[in-house]
Amino acid sequence: MFPASFQYHRAASVKDALGMLQQFGDDAKLLSGGHSLLPMMKLRLAQPTHLVDIAGVAELSGVREEGGKIVIGGATIHDNVASNQIVRNKLGLLAEVASAIGDIQVRNRGTIGGSLAHSDPAADYPAGVLALEGEIKLESSSGSRVVKAQDFFVDLLTTAIKPGEILTGVSFTPHPARTGFAYLKHRQPASGFAIVGIAAMVTLDAKGNCERVRVGVTGLGAKAFRPAAVESALAGKKPDTGAIGTAAAHAADGIDPLSDIHASADFRSELARVYTRRAIQQAIARIKT
Amino acid sequence: MAAGIVPKFVGSRVKRREDPRLISGNGTYVDDIKLPGMLAAVMLRSPYGHAKINSIDVEAAKKLPGVVAVLTGEDIRGKLPTLITAAPAQNVPYHPALAQDRVRFVGEAVAVAVAIDQYTAQDALDLIEVDYDPLPVITDPEKALEADAPVIHEQFGNNISTRAEVKSGEIDRAMREADRIIKFRLVNQRLAPVPMEPRGAVAQWNPGSEYLTLWSSTQGPHLLRSYLAEVLKLPEHRMRVIAPEVGGGFGCKLNVYAEEVMTAYLAMLLNKPVKWIERRRENLATTTHGRDLITYIEAPVKNDGTILGLKARFICDMGAYLQLLTPMVPGFAGMMMTGCYKVPAMAFEQLMVFTNKMAPDAYRGAGRPEACFIAERTMDMIALELNLDPAEIRRKNFIPKEAFPAQIASGLIYDSGDYEPALDLALKHIDYPKVRAEQAEGRKHGRYIGIGICSYVEICGIGPSPMLPPSMKGGGWESATIRMEPDSKVTVLTGVSPHGQGQETSFAQLVADELGIGIDDVTVVHGDTAIVQYGTGTFGSRGTSVGGAALMMAVQKLQAKMKKIASTMMEVPPDQLTFNNGTIAMASDLTKSIPLQRVVDASYGHKHPIPGIEPGLNEAGFYEPTACTFPFGTHACVVEVDADTGVVKFLRYVAVDDCGRIINPLLVEGQVHGGIAQGIAQALYEEVIYDENGQLLTATLMDYAVPKAEMLPHYELDSTVTPSPINPLGVKGVGEAGTIGSTPCVVSGVLDALKPFGIKNLDMPLKPEKIWRAIQAARKA
Numbered sequence A: 001m002f003p004a005s006f007q008y009h010r011a012a013s014v015k016d017a018l019g020m021l022q023q024f025g026d027d028a029k030l031l032s033g034g035h036s037l038l039p040m041m042k043l044r045l046a047q048p049t050h051l052v053d054i055a056g057v058a059e060l061s062g063v064r065e066e067g068g069k070i071v072i073g074g075a076t077i078h079d080n081v082a083s084n085q086i087v088r089n090k091l092g093l094l095a096e097v098a099s100a101i102g103d104i105q106v107r108n109r110g111t112i113g114g115s116l117a118h119s120d121p122a123a124d125y126p127a128g129v130l131a132l133e134g135e136i137k138l139e140s141s142s143g144s145r146v147v148k149a150q151d152f153f154v155d156l157l158t159t160a161i162k163p164g165e166i167l168t169g170v171s172f173t174p175h176p177a178r179t180g181f182a183y184l185k186h187r188q189p190a191s192g193f194a195i196v197g198i199a200a201m202v203t204l205d206a207k208g209n210c211e212r213v214r215v216g217v218t219g220l221g222a223k224a225f226r227p228a229a230v231e232s233a234l235a236g237k238k239p240d241t242g243a244i245g246t247a248a249a250h251a252a253d254g255i256d257p258l259s260d261i262h263a264s265a266d267f268r269s270e271l272a273r274v275y276t277r278r279a280i281q282q283a284i285a286r287i288k289t
Numbered sequence B: 001m002a003a004g005i006v007p008k009f010v011g012s013r014v015k016r017r018e019d020p021r022l023i024s025g026n027g028t029y030v031d032d033i034k035l036p037g038m039l040a041a042v043m044l045r046s047p048y049g050h051a052k053i054n055s056i057d058v059e060a061a062k063k064l065p066g067v068v069a070v071l072t073g074e075d076i077r078g079k080l081p082t083l084i085t086a087a088p089a090q091n092v093p094y095h096p097a098l099a100q101d102r103v104r105f106v107g108e109a110v111a112v113a114v115a116i117d118q119y120t121a122q123d124a125l126d127l128i129e130v131d132y133d134p135l136p137v138i139t140d141p142e143k144a145l146e147a148d149a150p151v152i153h154e155q156f157g158n159n160i161s162t163r164a165e166v167k168s169g170e171i172d173r174a175m176r177e178a179d180r181i182i183k184f185r186l187v188n189q190r191l192a193p194v195p196m197e198p199r200g201a202v203a204q205w206n207p208g209s210e211y212l213t214l215w216s217s218t219q220g221p222h223l224l225r226s227y228l229a230e231v232l233k234l235p236e237h238r239m240r241v242i243a244p245e246v247g248g249g250f251g252c253k254l255n256v257y258a259e260e261v262m263t264a265y266l267a268m269l270l271n272k273p274v275k276w277i278e279r280r281r282e283n284l285a286t287t288t289h290g291r292d293l294i295t296y297i298e299a300p301v302k303n304d305g306t307i308l309g310l311k312a313r314f315i316c317d318m319g320a321y322l323q324l325l326t327p328m329v330p331g332f333a334g335m336m337m338t339g340c341y342k343v344p345a346m347a348f349e350q351l352m353v354f355t356n357k358m359a360p361d362a363y364r365g366a367g368r369p370e371a372c373f374i375a376e377r378t379m380d381m382i383a384l385e386l387n388l389d390p391a392e393i394r395r396k397n398f399i400p401k402e403a404f405p406a407q408i409a410s411g412l413i414y415d416s417g418d419y420e421p422a423l424d425l426a427l428k429h430i431d432y433p434k435v436r437a438e439q440a441e442g443r444k445h446g447r448y449i450g451i452g453i454c455s456y457v458e459i460c461g462i463g464p465s466p467m468l469p470p471s472m473k474g475g476g477w478e479s480a481t482i483r484m485e486p487d488s489k490v491t492v493l494t495g496v497s498p499h500g501q502g503q504e505t506s507f508a509q510l511v512a513d514e515l516g517i518g519i520d521d522v523t524v525v526h527g528d529t530a531i532v533q534y535g536t537g538t539f540g541s542r543g544t545s546v547g548g549a550a551l552m553m554a555v556q557k558l559q560a561k562m563k564k565i566a567s568t569m570m571e572v573p574p575d576q577l578t579f580n581n582g583t584i585a586m587a588s589d590l591t592k593s594i595p596l597q598r599v600v601d602a603s604y605g606h607k608h609p610i611p612g613i614e615p616g617l618n619e620a621g622f623y624e625p626t627a628c629t630f631p632f633g634t635h636a637c638v639v640e641v642d643a644d645t646g647v648v649k650f651l652r653y654v655a656v657d658d659c660g661r662i663i664n665p666l667l668v669e670g671q672v673h674g675g676i677a678q679g680i681a682q683a684l685y686e687e688v689i690y691d692e693n694g695q696l697l698t699a700t701l702m703d704y705a706v707p708k709a710e711m712l713p714h715y716e717l718d719s720t721v722t723p724s725p726i727n728p729l730g731v732k733g734v735g736e737a738g739t740i741g742s743t744p745c746v747v748s749g750v751l752d753a754l755k756p757f758g759i760k761n762l763d764m765p766l767k768p769e770k771i772w773r774a775i776q777a778a779r780k781a
């Protein structure tokens, strides 16, 4: 598989990369881990004439704590998120999601910024970032803005990123006390991507009722989403088996499910319901009281 | 190793001697071959399943800087003949290396661009304009038989390549006398072999000596040379075919492909070395597939579970053209479909049907996985129908130990066998009564555990030459040369062409033991027609049983000659001598010996010639087997089905294999592991899917589900040993056993888990959705 010819540029900094994006305009594409972009180029489905490589930009990589938030740099590889101690201790759901991506080779190249920007309907990160209500930072040569996860995913392979913008980081609030989480994934047997992936995070109040339930669903529809009806059905409720089952039954409500050779729309919807139930149950079972 | 100690190598776990170079990146595969001035060829492939080619415009492509040539079907018409089918078929279509007039499957080569590198060649393809008129497509072989189906090769009037019937024993009487006839339909879905290394070829033509050298990732370099000689009209002594490291074959590299022919043709045409390397998408679309067999089965049985006969109708999907052995594979399935059971009568009808798909051909097991699937599903169906235990129904119908050598209804003669001990051992390993109790208990609580059993027998060591199609080049025999070099180290040239099987190790073990030398004193060379004497190649688990036997013949000749020389030197009759620990010694007193090196010196130095003995130590053996070998065994598994999602989880997987005498347990286990993985893949995951327009929906590894380690169980292996009387080594073959035994085993286990739902049969692969749907339907009913 041979891509069409292109020019390769290695960016030294975010500023440098932004400058090149401005200079080359529509002919340029950012290259991060390359694990989504390069396969498309090899099939000649994408034929950018300039690649601006941000994988080596130091300021885009790594995990830091900042004003009570945890910030993941846009070019941080999946494995660094999965194995980072801060993330594992304070943002366990994200570590669990990151470790469910692909295989070790993929996790050693693919980046959070690339994954979110590409917004594959079967990608894992979007489910976690939605459930965690992450905030996505976008920078351009004219300034920067923050987009909430809820507003970031627009449609199939489409996000709120505008031409000339770089996703420089995602910030999260650490898990509060009495919180449990789980990421459950039904893998597509060939690609390993999610046929359905459910990220669930549950915080209980002092009485053991649901204070906050957040669910992110990937794989089911054209874009990842939060099933509002599931979350609200449990709010304030005692999370017994019946209540969880009733709530999870809404996991696919209002979604136009994808269908392919690996899973039909009906089966995907059913998987979403079953895995939502199981993920919430598992999240609750993991809460340390 | 301490001086003076030479261990017995045969039977011990000697590590593969091929591995250090392979895992350290020092192997040379076709793509590693780089020749000065070498050009790259890339194929333009049909995007349509069926279309008329109106015109092809290559002018723009030819003008692209760096492009050397662009050829279409018109450029080779009349210059290159049809590609070859060696197996008998009634309607054999014309099969050009580049499509002419029509394309008949997605991926068929339409044009080739040759350029200074692959990038430029690929750019050239983007500039070729082909004007197609799409034609109606047919991908379902049963629909292809309907009267109004589009005809793929108009000259035949319909889509039937071959109709053949085999009948043996009193099948009609069996049908009459049965208490009941169990009828069902089985599908062996289409699979892609997916070797780690795709195909590839490099060709070099020397116009001065009119000599062609071709490197190809092939399983049979000599066969390939013979066929290419015919297609290219070259004499075989002016051709050298080299199989360098070959990264997996599984049958799909035992062929003569359009690309091999074109690469050689282009090198000759352009007087430049040419390389063609298959990409993964091409590999999935245009390397032969496997299986794709629909069977309608009728099994006459007595109410006590005795099977009286087996009748089957085969619908064999042949794809659009016939590759080398395409029409031969289903026949193997028919001949072996009665499995390890006493089935006095059988009949099968084969309908080989053209469709707008790639041709299937041999794929790991080539007919025996299909056969075993028929036999074992039949046993399970009988057990289900008569409410008998699946293990007992097998035991009841097994060919008894006393019956061997046993002629089965199809006429084949099973060399040796003892089926019950393997079954017993497998049942013991899974603790059959206990796991049945767990199953019963689990069912009360909505836990669906299933126990799968498969007792298989298969055919290896192919085989006596008359078993191969009359028009196939080479024979069922195999060859070897052994050479003791002047320093008493040994070179073996084998006619088989191992590509993962490990004969560089096992053959060295054999030779080292026979000659009383170290294993590092032996090098095994293969895969080069200019170095190695003619051989047939590696397929059908024949490498050791046939190739090893040939080697033993050569070894014995060498031993005889060396003993004669030693005899005159030691003044002891040759028949009292033996090879021991680097010496030739008196069998009765090993201390009375002379070093091998002295015998070697006497032979090569030749200063004191012995009358009647030529100088040199070089002997060859050509071994024609008298019959095939029939390995067998029982696989058993315990699985659990998640009724909410249809997901299958393995709890146990036990394989008890009997491949005759074991030369190297490590190699056997490796073959069994890989085999089971591919067999489980058929049961649960893999499936080549074409849509009704002939588009290949599993065109990349993002959609074709080759299993990863996490999708496979932990294997628990054991063996019984029933030597084969057919060959001097007592070996049977183990390259395909795992694939053959595992598919029915897993299907049996999953269906056993689904028994409470009343689900009797489901077509492979048993994907979660299929299982879930069946459960949903059962719950509604």
Ligand SMILES: Cc1cc2nc3c(=O)[nH]c(=O)nc-3n(C[C@H](O)[C@H](O)[C@H](O)COP(=O)(O)OP(=O)(O)OC[C@H]3O[C@@H](n4cnc5c(N)ncnc54)[C@H](O)[C@@H]3O)c2cc1C
Residues within 6 Å of the ligand: A029, A030, A031, A032, A033, A034, A035, A036, A037, A038, A054, A074, A075, A100, A101, A102, A103, A106, A109, A110, A111, A112, A113, A114, A115, A116, A117, A118, A120, A122, A123, A124, A125, A161, A165, A166, A167, A168, A191, A192, A193, A194
């Ligand atoms: C074999 C394989 C298996 C995989 N399995 C999984 C899986 O199970 N789950 C899963 O979620 N993913 C999976 N992936 C995808 C993987 O996670 C990718 O790495 C990821 O989707 C893209 O990240 P990247 O850094 O490689 O992006 P790239 O491929 O470099 O870029 C992707 C796109 O995003 C743009 N982009 C990149 N970085 C930025 C940025 N900082 N700001 C703005 N735009 C940017 C690029 O221009 C491009 O359009 C798999 C990939 C492969 C090859």
